[in-house]
Amino acid sequence: MLDHKTIQSLPKVELHCHLDGSVPLDTLKKLARKEGLDEELLARATAPKKCADLREYLESFDIILPLLQSEENLAIAAYDLIEQVSKENVCYIEIRFAPLLHQQQGLQVEQIIQAVVDGIKKAQQTFDVRANLIISAMRHHTDQQNADLVSRLKSMIEPAVVGFDFAGDEQQNGNDKISATTTLALNAGLGLTLHSGECGCAQNVVEAIQLGATRIGHGVAIRNSPEVMKICAETKTLLELCPTSNLQTNAIPDWDAYPLRLFIDNGVACCINTDNRTVSETTLTHEYALLASHCQLTVAEMKQLNINAINGSFASDLVKKELLEKVTLSYP
Numbered sequence: 001m002l003d004h005k006t007i008q009s010l011p012k013v014e015l016h017c018h019l020d021g022s023v024p025l026d027t028l029k030k031l032a033r034k035e036g037l038d039e040e041l042l043a044r045a046t047a048p049k050k051c052a053d054l055r056e057y058l059e060s061f062d063i064i065l066p067l068l069q070s071e072e073n074l075a076i077a078a079y080d081l082i083e084q085v086s087k088e089n090v091c092y093i094e095i096r097f098a099p100l101l102h103q104q105q106g107l108q109v110e111q112i113i114q115a116v117v118d119g120i121k122k123a124q125q126t127f128d129v130r131a132n133l134i135i136s137a138m139r140h141h142t143d144q145q146n147a148d149l150v151s152r153l154k155s156m157i158e159p160a161v162v163g164f165d166f167a168g169d170e171q172q173n174g175n176d177k178i179s180a181t182t183t184l185a186l187n188a189g190l191g192l193t194l195h196s197g198e199c200g201c202a203q204n205v206v207e208a209i210q211l212g213a214t215r216i217g218h219g220v221a222i223r224n225s226p227e228v229m230k231i232c233a234e235t236k237t238l239l240e241l242c243p244t245s246n247l248q249t250n251a252i253p254d255w256d257a258y259p260l261r262l263f264i265d266n267g268v269a270c271c272i273n274t275d276n277r278t279v280s281e282t283t284l285t286h287e288y289a290l291l292a293s294h295c296q297l298t299v300a301e302m303k304q305l306n307i308n309a310i311n312g313s314f315a316s317d318l319v320k321k322e323l324l325e326k327v328t329l330s331y332p
């Protein structure tokens with residue numbers, strides 16, 4: 001069986017990793033001391049192993065976000081995340097965050113993004129990890145707020161910003177309500193991935209594809225719809241699966257129901273991700289190890305999942321080529 005050590009040593013690609021949910025716990029403690037916040041509260045930065053629903057899972061972010069409201073802290077968070085992923089041989093990562101959630105102390109969108117970019121660049125002087133950014137809009141924000149966000153991204157022209165996403169409650173604010181913003185993002189030349197079919201229904205995934213998303217955050221709800229699986233396979237849409245998170249939020253009830261093999265058998269392209277390393281207490285190595293033990297994942301399948309991730313990434317063609325070479329050479 002694919003063991004932990006082998007998984008850790010092989011190069012891996014991650015496309016769905018939230019910055020705020022993935023700041024290492026030691027870093028959060030450091031930031032809490034720096035900001036004079038009660039360190040005890042950080043016990044709630046990790047979500048319960050089984051939450052009632054997505055809303056309970058998201059409560060951890062109420063503890064973390066107040067620590068990420070200055071340029072210095074955002075840069076530290078990004079640096080420490082890159083350091084952490086380098087230790088498990090993640091060779092390329094797309095980190096996502098929602099700038100509008102980091103404005104509690106008046107930072108501008110541009111300052112927030114620049115701080116994260118600075119932290120990543122500093123880390124890259126030491127650690128061999130390529131990284132790009134996905135900017136998340138929140139479903140509960142207004143069209144005007146999200147249109148303003150996109151126009152700021154356009155005027156910044158930051159090459160590391162390669163993608164756009166919507167996160168938040170897809171049941172309250174579905175894909176029928178976000179088309180104004182997704183059109184602007186696509187017109188700005190950004191790749192589009194949307195959290196859909198996580199705790200909502202399969203139809204949300206169809207709507208996301210219609211909006212121009214080439215990737216779906218989670219998308220596990222399509223497991224009950226052969227019709228939507230067929231649409232995903234035909235459109236070569238990539239599902240960004242996050243196993244631990246999916247089980248924690250009750251998007252999937254238990255491992256027996258985890259649909260990875262169902263998706264592979266139906267020709268639906270998937271890749272594996274952590275979602276939130278700290279909130280879900282996981283690593284990419286751990287996610288693959290879980291799939292090896294619960295879904296009998298083989299090394300050849302792990303290689304293919306990483307190739308899927310590279311092909312679906314928003315990296316440049318040159319970077320994709322380099323990553324494909326690395327994976328092809330490193331895997332048996």
Ligand SMILES: [Zn+2]
Nearest residue numbers: 018195217275
């Ligand atoms: Zn997510």
